[in-house]
Amino acid sequence: MGYPHPPHPKETVVLSKHFGDAEARTFEGWVTRGGYEGLKKALGMTPEQIIEEVKASGLRGRGGAGFPTGLKWSFVPKNDGKPHYLVCNADESEPGTFKDREIMRWTPHGLIEGVAIAAYAIGSERAYIYIRGEFTEPWRIMSAAVEEAYRHGALGGNVFGTGKRIDITLHRGAGAYICGEETALLNSIEGKRGNPRIKPPFPAIAGLFGMPTAVNNVETLAAVPHIILRGAAWYTGLCLGNPKSTGTKLVSICGHVQRPGNYEVTLGTPLKEILYDMAGGPRPGRRIKAVIPGGSSVPILTAEEADATIFDYEGVVAAGSMLGSAGMIVMDDTTDMVYQIMRLARFYAHESCAQCTQCREGTAWSTRILERILAGNGKPEDLELLLDLADNMTGKTICVLSDSCAAPIVSGIKKFRGEFEAYLKKLRQPALVAV
Amino acid sequence: MSDTVGAPRGPQRGASAHGGHGTEADAAYQPVFVGETRAKLEKLFEQYPTKQACLLPALWMVQEQRGWISERAIGEVAEVLGLTPAYVKGVVTFYTMYHTHPVGRHFIQVCTTSPCNICGAEDVVKAFLQHTGCGELGATSADGRFTVIEVECLGACGFATPVLIDDDFHESVTPEGVPALLQRYK
Numbered sequence: 255m256g257y258p259h260p261p262h263p264k265e266t267v268v269l270s271k272h273f274g275d276a277e278a279r280t281f282e283g284w285v286t287r288g289g290y291e292g293l294k295k296a297l298g299m300t301p302e303q304i305i306e307e308v309k310a311s312g313l314r315g316r317g318g319a320g321f322p323t324g325l326k327w328s329f330v331p332k333n334d335g336k337p338h339y340l341v342c343n344a345d346e347s348e349p350g351t352f353k354d355r356e357i358m359r360w361t362p363h364g365l366i367e368g369v370a371i372a373a374y375a376i377g378s379e380r381a382y383i384y385i386r387g388e389f390t391e392p393w394r395i396m397s398a399a400v401e402e403a404y405r406h407g408a409l410g411g412n413v414f415g416t417g418k419r420i421d422i423t424l425h426r427g428a429g430a431y432i433c434g435e436e437t438a439l440l441n442s443i444e445g446k447r448g449n450p451r452i453k454p455p456f457p458a459i460a461g462l463f464g465m466p467t468a469v470n471n472v473e474t475l476a477a478v479p480h481i482i483l484r485g486a487a488w489y490t491g492l493c494l495g496n497p498k499s500t501g502t503k504l505v506s507i508c509g510h511v512q513r514p515g516n517y518e519v520t521l522g523t524p525l526k527e528i529l530y531d532m533a534g535g536p537r538p539g540r541r542i543k544a545v546i547p548g549g550s551s552v553p554i555l556t557a558e559e560a561d562a563t564i565f566d567y568e569g570v571v572a573a574g575s576m577l578g579s580a581g582m583i584v585m586d587d588t589t590d591m592v593y594q595i596m597r598l599a600r601f602y603a604h605e606s607c608a609q610c611t612q613c614r615e616g617t618a619w620s621t622r623i624l625e626r627i628l629a630g631n632g633k634p635e636d637l638e639l640l641l642d643l644a645d646n647m648t649g650k651t652i653c654v655l656s657d658s659c660a661a662p663i664v665s666g667i668k669k670f671r672g673e674f675e676a677y678l679k680k681l682r683q684p685a686l687v688a689v
Numbered sequence: 690m691s692d693t694v695g696a697p698r699g700p701q702r703g704a705s706a707h708g709g710h711g712t713e714a715d716a717a718y719q720p721v722f723v724g725e726t727r728a729k730l731e732k733l734f735e736q737y738p739t740k741q742a743c744l745l746p747a748l749w750m751v752q753e754q755r756g757w758i759s760e761r762a763i764g765e766v767a768e769v770l771g772l773t774p775a776y777v778k779g780v781v782t783f784y785t786m787y788h789t790h791p792v793g794r795h796f797i798q799v800c801t802t803s804p805c806n807i808c809g810a811e812d813v814v815k816a817f818l819q820h821t822g823c824g825e826l827g828a829t830s831a832d833g834r835f836t837v838i839e840v841e842c843l844g845a846c847g848f849a850t851p852v853l854i855d856d857d858f859h860e861s862v863t864p865e866g867v868p869a870l871l872q873r874y875k
Contacts, residue, residue, distance in 0.1 A: 337738070349802045349842040380736075387786045388798075388843050390856040423736045428745055429786035431841065445744030445770075447783040463738050508804040508846035515847050550803060581846065583804050597803045601841050607783075 257356055259513050262532045266492060268502045269476050270518045273360045279395060281402040284363035290408055292479025296371040297416045299482075301332075304375040308478065310486035312493075312500035317343055317434075317471030318549065318578045320567045323478075329458035330376040330466045339462040340373035340381040341443070341469045344396075345427055345434040347386055348549035349601060351581030353504035353516050354472035358385070358392035361476065362399035363408075368475030370409065370420045371482060376468050379419045384439050387427045396424055431605035435653045436469040437461075438607065449607045450653035473504055494522025499566030503580050507533045510540065510586035521566040525573075528565060529584065540586040544670070548578020550598050551658030553665035554591075574665075591670040592677055593685050595662050596624035602659035613656035616647040620663060627677045630684035637667055637674055710760050710778070711790040718761040721751050722769050730769065740770045744780055748787055757788035785840075793829040793836035795874040797821070798853040799862075802842040808849035809864075814839055816864035817852075820871055834874070 257273035272278035278287055296304055309324030330338055342365070346354040357365055365383075373381040385393050400422050403409045411419045425443050427433050433442045437451035440462045461467025481489050493500045499521035505528055508514045512534030519528060525547065529535060536542050545560035546552060553575040555563065563573040570577040585594065603617035620643055623636055633639075644660035651657070667674060676682040722730055730750065733743050747770060751762045758781055760774075767774040781787045788796075797817055801810040814837070818824060821835035829836045845851035848860035854874060862870065 346844050347842055350804050350846050352845050352847055355844055386844065387784075388840075388853055388858075390853070391858050421736070426745065426749060428748070428784035429840075430784050442745065443742060444739065445741035445772075445780065447780055463742075506847060508849065509807055514849075583846070585807055589807055594803045594807060597801075597806050601802050604841050 257360075257516050259515050262517065264523070264527055264531055265518050266502045266520045267518050268480055268492075269357060269361070269364070269473065269504060270516060272364075273356055273516070275360065278361055279359075279363075279399065281363060281399070281406050281408070284361075288483075289363050290367060290414075292483040293367045293370050293408065294414055296374060296479075296482045297414060297418060301375045301377060304371065304482065307486050308375070308481060311481045311489035312486075312497070313474065313477055313481060313489065314499070314567065315471055316473035316477070316503065316579070318348065318551070318576075320577065323470065323474055326458065326470070327372065327376050327468055329456070330468055331459070332377065334466065337380070337463075337465050338376050338378040339465055339467040340369060340376055340378040341436075341439065341457075341462060341467055342369050342381065342383040342472060342475055343434060343436060343439055343469055344383050344385040344389070344392070344472045345439060346389070346472070346579075347431040347434050348551060348579045348581055349598070350506060350508055350546060350549045350583040351579040352506045352508070353580070355389060355392055356504075356516050357472050357476050358389070358396050362396050363403065364476050364479065365396070365472060366399060366403050366408070366422060368478040369422060370413065371478050372468065372470060372475055373420050373422075374418060376466070378468075379421060381420065381422045382425050382443055382462070383422060384425045384427060384433070384443060386433075387429050393424065393426060400424060430607075431601075432607045432653070432655060435655070438653070439469065440467065447607070449609050450655075452652055477501060492520050494520055494566075496522050496564075496566050496568055498568055503565075503577075505565070506579075506581045507584060508582070509584040510537055510542070510589070511535065511584045512537060519565065522569070523565050525563040525565045525570075526561050528582070529560065533584070536584075536586050540588065542584060543587050543589055544585045544591065546575075546583040546585075546662070547573075547580070548576045549581040550583065550601065551654070551661055552576040552578045553661045554669060555665075556669050590685060591666055591673045592624065592628055595666040596621065596628055598662045599624055599659055602655060606655055610651040610656065612647050612650050613659075616643050616656050617659045619643060620647075620659060624663075625686055626688075627674060628684060628686040629688040630677065630680060631688055632674075632678045634678060636678065637671070641667060711757065718759075718765075720765055721754055721762060722747075722765060726750055726754070741772060744770060744772070744777065745784070748777075748781060748784075752787060757791050791829075793823075794834050795836075795855055797835060797837045798840040798843070799837065800841070800843040800845070800849075800851050801839045802846075804842075804846035805849040805851070810850040812864045813850045813852070813862055813867065816867040817871075820867050835871075 277283035313323045314320045430448045433448040438448040442448040457467040517532045542557040599621040603621045608614040647656035647660045767777045817837045822830040843851045852859045852862045
């Protein structure tokens, strides 16, 4: 539901059903609400059966990449005699995204259940949940929930009396956006700088501590107990015409809307309904100018493009952007697009791990060029220079951080070129002071 | 491009007027990993196949006790985990939440990334700088009470502007709300 707002009739409430209900946080509260039934059922199935069920559900990664979850698990070798690891990516740091935070704050046991099922499915006895360092409250709530789960036999050496071992360790990040990239995250758990690794090998073959590993997002794992309990057919039934995009998605909406929050929708819902019906549309007297639909790393849509978008993996691509994490940033006509694109570039420059030249130099120089445009010192060739830089930052590095920096710059110049030119032609007062 | 550098920015996080890493006299250093803290770390060793994996947790333990991570503390962590001090320092400086210099008694982090920026986050920063007496980003107030910094996305964009004060997460902070909020931190 649209926490912190009441549920909207057009939402499909599955993961967010207990948002705002503090009693659901405790083990007993969770059990009273039907919790841990999914894990108990899963423990009676074989790992192969679980993987097949999740494959059949069509569940895709909710962190941004949209990779089929069951397929990812099936890549982890079987009976290879090595320890396997399940890693939950709770490093939610993508600007515009704040859904995993609410899952951990309100339904910690739902996440524990999902992690435990996934761990069992890939033959892992030890799972790590990597929580970003700034999430102090979710950390406290998750810590308490893990402790409770151990006390009630939902974790440990004999999970619910089945003789199966599943241990969960929470691992705290320390302020690095890049650790949301799965291989950087693995390095961070290993006690290293969070530099992404070259793939292949993929984590399924050589991941954490060099062992077969599956890395899944919080929201993805939170959906798993529901799928196991209610069946793949129920999940594929949550679909509005596109069989490649099934189930529900939490959409975080922020920026210039009347009711920012998390709304849970069936994939395939028109973006317009989320933006106007659920989030209430623009503030009174204002008009929406731009929408970044999937977290700051995806191309910017104009209001007209956003209005025509079907909100699922394929629909947002067809509109010229990506579903990403479904962190939707809404900007109205008061927004200085050049300034906000500079802020995004600055974000990526700050967060670059600096191992690839194209990213280290590209993000920093893009920021500086945008800053000089804003300071009224832009040169006529600056927009072409930015686009040329962006081209060198796309598809040429170990991870996609520099691509993510290029996305808002390229789409911003393409769609809001007039705003950039107003600074270049000195038709607009400088927004920054030249130093 | 030195003639066209744009936005004025405060000192980098953890920087000091003197530059370099914070130091303290050898004689004054009391080890962190003794007694209960040592036991806590030993317990963590059981949850990872390598001691190195306990590096981030160990650094957190140091910062919780001492407020920052000094060169001497880095040496101690290295010794406890069987790593070199240079390696540990490389990791400490990668992660922005570890302080390599002492900071104010209360550490204030204000999100100013785009989603909060368009909702007025920069005015919230100004209010904190004014009411804490810090004056500029990264500086500590004369009474040692506060340090204010801007941070990139705190992951609570629907509750602009989120502010992290020590371990307390505050949502929907406005410039007007700043004085009352600061009253809670002595």
